[in-house]
Amino acid sequence: MTNGRPRALVTGASAGIGKSYAEHLARTxxxxxxxxxxxxxLEDLARELADATGVEAEILPADLGSDAGVAAVVARIEQGGVDMVVNNAGYASRGRVAELDPDALETMLRVNVLALSRLSAAAMKSMIAAGRGTIINVSSGTVFMQIPGNAGYGASKNYVMAFTRHMQAEAEGTGVRVQLLVPGVIATDFHEVAGNAIENFPPERVMRADDLVVASLRALEMEEPVCIPSLPDIRDWDNYAAAEALVAKNCSRDRTAPRYHGA
Structure with a gap:
């Protein structure tokens, strides 16, 4: 902490969801x-936030698609004094599997999967040692869908979901909170970068970034480990997890299921 204030590290902070996190966290x-x-x-945002709220906002320019960029952020986490990490950086490189650009796919996976993993690992190690801290990992509602042309991005966000849920199991009893955030369609420039346009989505499916972030931070207060902001009833997620557990119970047995024993 600095001057008694907690410090949050936010990736992808210059726009969209990351910028909204930075603004809300500064105000709190x-x-x-x-x-x-x-x-x-980053310089413009840091100046705006410092002027508006009086918080200290340091900038760390880093390309999380590069080893050097990831190493710089890991080093900052290891330096200490970081109470919250928001792993928000990520983007979509889309295309049907038979037509995927392998270089574009690899670059996306470096950001969405490898960078998030390394930053999460550094944060977990530091926070467990301190006995406190918060990690928010941003996944995507596409983890529940199979959409042609979305295999690479969707799979990367399925990784985020699985990795984060394992982190939650490992964080039990350590004082560290780990949130899995699952946004739907959010009104940011994410879609233009991915070759789409926000206008292509029905308005009733599009959420503002500020509303998403408020829900995420409120879910922390409510101790909900999984935040799906537009999900009306969290029991739907509980039912999903229960169905998953039922499959898990029977996926490793000493014999095959009866349906595979042909007449």
């Missing part, structure tokens, strides 16, 4: 470490 008294590729945007 968090000092910040702002991570994104573009230093000029």
């Amino acid at each position: 008294g968090h000092d910040l470490v702002l991570v994104a590729r573009r230093a000029d945007r």
Whole structure:
């Protein structure tokens, strides 16, 4: 903490969901470490937040698609004084599996999967040692869908979901909170970067980034480990997890299921 304030490190902080996290956390008294590729945007945001709220906002320009960029952020986490990590950075490179650009796929996976894993590992180690801390990993509602052209991105966010749920199991009793955030369609420039347009979605399916972030932070207060902001009843997630557990119970037996014993 600095001056008695907690400090949050937010990746992808220069725009969209990450910027909204930075703004809300600053207003609630968090000092910040702002991570994104573009230093000029980070400088502008840090100045705005410091002027508006009086918090300390340090910037860390880093490309999480590169080893050097990931190493720089890991080093900052290991330096200490980070009470919250928001793993928000990520993007979609889409295409049907038979037509995927292998280089574009690999670059996306470096950000969505490898960078998130390394930052999560560094944060878990530091926070478990401190006996406190919060990690928010941003997945996607597409984990529940199979959409042609979305295999690479959807699978990367399925990884985020699985990795985060394992983190939650390992965090029990340590004082560390781990949230899995599952956004739907959010009104940011994410879709334009992915080659789509927000106008292509029905308005009733599109949420504002600010509303998403408020739900995420409220879910922390409510101790909900999984935040699906537009899900009316969290018991739907509980039922999903229960169905998963039922399959898990029977996926490793000493004999095959009766239906495979042909007449």
